[in-house]
Amino acid sequence: MTxxxxxxxxxxxxxxxxxxxSENPAFDAQRRIWNGxxxxxxxxxxxxxxxxxxxxxxxxxxxxxxxxxVRSGGHSFSGLSVAxxxxxxxxxxxxxxxxxxxxxxxxxxxxxxxxxxxxxTQAFGLAVPSGIVSHTGVAGLTLGxxxxxxxxxxxxxxxxxxxxxxxxAEGEFVRASAGENAELFWGVRGGGGNxxxxxxxxxxxxxxxxxxxxxxxxxxxxxxxxxxxxxxDWIAEAPDDLMTLVIHRKAPDLPFIPEDLRGQPVVIVVCxxxxxxxxxxxxxRPLREFGHPVVDHCQPTxxxxxxxxFDPSFPHGRWYYYKSCDVAELTxxxxxxxxxxxxxxxxxxxxxxxWQRGGAVSRIGEDATAFTGRHAGFTFNIGACTAxxxxxxxxxxxxxxxxxxxxxxxQGVYVNFLADEGADRVVQAYGTAKWARLQSLKRTWDPDNFxxxxxxxxxx
Numbered sequence: 001m002t003x004x005x006x007x008x009x010x011x012x013x014x015x016x017x018x019x020x021x022s023e024n025p026a027f028d029a030q031r032r033i034w035n036g037x038x039x040x041x042x043x044x045x046x047x048x049x050x051x052x053x054x055x056x057x058x059x060x061x062x063x064x065x066x067x068x069x070v071r072s073g074g075h076s077f078s079g080l081s082v083a084x085x086x087x088x089x090x091x092x093x094x095x096x097x098x099x100x101x102x103x104x105x106x107x108x109x110x111x112x113x114x115x116x117x118x119x120x121t122q123a124f125g126l127a128v129p130s131g132i133v134s135h136t137g138v139a140g141l142t143l144g145x146x147x148x149x150x151x152x153x154x155x156x157x158x159x160x161x162x163x164x165x166x167x168x169a170e171g172e173f174v175r176a177s178a179g180e181n182a183e184l185f186w187g188v189r190g191g192g193g194n195x196x197x198x199x200x201x202x203x204x205x206x207x208x209x210x211x212x213x214x215x216x217x218x219x220x221x222x223x224x225x226x227x228x229x230x231x232x233d234w235i236a237e238a239p240d241d242l243m244t245l246v247i248h249r250k251a252p253d254l255p256f257i258p259e260d261l262r263g264q265p266v267v268i269v270v271c272x273x274x275x276x277x278x279x280x281x282x283x284x285r286p287l288r289e290f291g292h293p294v295v296d297h298c299q300p301t302x303x304x305x306x307x308x309x310f311d312p313s314f315p316h317g318r319w320y321y322y323k324s325c326d327v328a329e330l331t332x333x334x335x336x337x338x339x340x341x342x343x344x345x346x347x348x349x350x351x352x353x354x355w356q357r358g359g360a361v362s363r364i365g366e367d368a369t370a371f372t373g374r375h376a377g378f379t380f381n382i383g384a385c386t387a388x389x390x391x392x393x394x395x396x397x398x399x400x401x402x403x404x405x406x407x408x409x410x411q412g413v414y415v416n417f418l419a420d421e422g423a424d425r426v427v428q429a430y431g432t433a434k435w436a437r438l439q440s441l442k443r444t445w446d447p448d449n450f451x452x453x454x455x456x457x458x459x460x
Contacts, residue, residue, distance in 0.1 A: 003044045003064060003087070014056040017049035017093055030090070031082055033071070034135070037319035037392065038079030042069065045088040051165065051173060051199045054089065058197065059171035061087040062450065069453045070193050072110050073137015077322045078420045080453050081140075089197065091139065096200075099124060104205040105162065110139040110198055118307050126205035127303065129154050132245070132353075134308045135316070139198055144416030144455075145190045145371035147379070149272040149306065150208065152359025153240045158189035158369050159360070160204040166196040169450040187441040190371030190430075192415060194438070194457045195445040213273035213280040214306040216247075217287060218257075218295035221265030224248065225339040230290050231269060232330040240359040241275030242283060248342040249351035252313060256297045263348055271298050272306060313351050314385075321396045322383040323403040324417035325410040326357075326376035334409055338380075341402040347386045347395050355379040370438060372430045373412045380406060381417050415455050426455045 003021065012019050020030045021044050030045050043066055046057040061068045064087060071081035071090045082088055094111035101124040108117055108128075115134030121127050131141050131148040138157075141148075146157020154160065163177035164185070174196070176185040187195055219227050228246065235244060247268040251261045269287060273280030277300055288296055314320075327334060338354070357376045366374050373379075382402050384395030415429040427435050435457070442449070442459040449459055 003066070011046065011056065011060040014060075015046070015049070015053050017047040017053045020045040020047060031088070032317070033074035033076075033079055033082055034316050035077060035079050035320045036317040036388070037321065038082065040079070040082040040084050040086075042082055042084065042086045042088045045090050047090045047093050049093050051167065054091070054167045054197055054199055055171045055173060057087070057089045058167055058169070061089070062171070067453055068450065070197055070451070072139035073113055073135065073141075075133075075136045076140055076416075077320060078418065078455075080420075080455070083453050086453065091197070091199070094199065099126065099205070101126070104207070106203045106205050108138055108201045108203065110137075110200065112138045114138060114141065115304075115308060118304055121205055122210055122304055124205075125207065125209050127154075127208040128203045128205055129157050129160055130307075132307070133310050133314050135311065138201065140193075141416065142201060143188060143190075143192045143198065145369075145414065147355065147357075147361075147414065147416075149212075149214075149243050150206070150274055151361050152238075152243045152356070153274050154206045154208075155360045155364065156371060157203070158371055159364060160206065161189060162202040162204055164188055164198045164202070165200040166198050168196045169446040169448070183441060184445060186368075187370050187438060189369035190415065191438055191441070191457060193454045194442055194451055196451065208274060208303060210303055211277070211300055212303050212306050213277050213284065213298065213300055214271055215298040215301060215309070216268045216270045216295065217293045217298055218251065218261075218266050218268045219291055219293050221248065221267055221343060223291055224267045224342055225335055227267050227269070227291065228330060228335045228338060229332075231287070232335070234286055234290075235356060238356070239275070239283065241273055241280065243272045243274075243359075244356045245270045246354040247351055248338070249313075250348045254312065257295060261294060265343060266294075267342070270309070313349075318349060319386045319388060319392045320383060321392070321399055322381060322417060322419055323399050323421070324379065324381045324413050325403065325406055326373050326379050326412045326414065327406065327409045328411055329377045331409070334406065337402075337405045341398070341405060344402075345384065345395060345398045347384065347391055349385040349387065350383065350395055351385065352383045353381050355381065367434075370430065370434060372434055373414060376411060379414055379417070418455050423456070423458070426457065429455070
């Protein structure tokens with residue numbers, strides 16, 4: 001289905017931004033998103049330059065009757081920011097960032113990427129808690145909760161959120177905060193894009209400085225089980241200043257990796273210490289001394305560099321597939337399953353993280369925000385990656401088998417790590433009590449489920 005030329009002229013006259021349809025030479029580039037396995041052909045892309053454009057785009061889309069996808073960074077695993085025969089409301093031109101170093105408030109428009117926000121906040125030694133790949137969009141990450149490198153010290157992205165500006169399903173502008181539309185503010189902190197299009201976020205910045213102690217320590221993959229058992233005991237009493245990820249993959253072609261190790265299966269513990277560097281060296285020393293790591297690249301580095309550490313491993317255009325789950329702890333059974341399955345993938349690009357949780361995230365009440373899972377011990381984000389179609393089906397089957405093997409220990413799932421897994425999995429991401437509250441909120445703000453191309457909270 002296409003949008004007629006008269007209709008395009010009507011909406012085009014209202015925009016500061018631009019329209020991109022299938023006749024536009026830029027169409028193929030503009031419809032592409034981060035996950036290369038998603039190949040959708042929308043009816044029309046509306047690239048918004050400001051709030052007025054978003055309001056006009058919503059009202060126009062209602063008239064067409066076409067489904068609506070909303071794109072900010074275009075980084076979702078499931079690829080829900082684009083769809084066949086849909087109107088895509090694209091926010092990627094909305095790049096405004098304003099930092100007030102006195103009040104430590106950042107105002108961030110919906111098209112901003114994490115690296116772009118980090119660059120602005122770091123000019124003042126500040127940060128907003130965010131994710132681990134710098135070309136991720138601030139909007140999607142935040143609306144799902146926002147886990148990342150400094151969350152154990154400073155909480156989730158939503159824990160530093162002060163307010164949002166939002167365009168409703170009727171194309172109207174509202175603001176939500178603790179004192180204004182408070183229930184809506186509760187819902188957008190974890191409920192995704194179900195209630196409207198957030199056009200601007202206001203965050204409290206945290207005083208971080210510009211340096212962290214961070215980077216990978218690497219062991220051969222055959223040592224996975226013993227490394228995981230040591231790691232489990234080592235982080236049991238970890239200070240909030242320490243955040244870690246455990247990565248299983250084949251060693252990448254990076255300058256700090258010895259040539260003879262590149263392409264070999266390895267287990268990696270990546271650290272990020274945000275406190276005093278000397279204290280961090282003391283805390284991390286036992287890990288350095290365990291089992292003779294073949295690479296130790298954990299060192300003082302700029303926060304900006306650390307935030308971009310994983311960018312080379314997750315570029316645009318590769319084919320990605322993920323299934324995720326939270327677990328309470330790394331039991332011996334879970335460790336053995338992880339070690340067994342981690343030697344079974346084939347792609348040199350596959351890389352999956354186990355996230356350490358806890359710290360500041362767990363000290364905020366579970367009901368304070370729509371985000372669910374504050375008391376998870378670890379998050380498995382089992383992911384496959386290939387350069388293209390070749391080998392993708394086999395890697396995807398490996399992900400599903402691994403995830404199924406962990407099923408007895410599943411405790412929930414982070415909504416931002418969901419692929420296209422069906423309505424039941426979305427309910428699992430929130431639990432039944434929060435689901436009922438979110439459905440009530442949906443009935444208030446989007447009763448006909450206009451915003452449904454997402455991890456959908458249906459009104460009924």
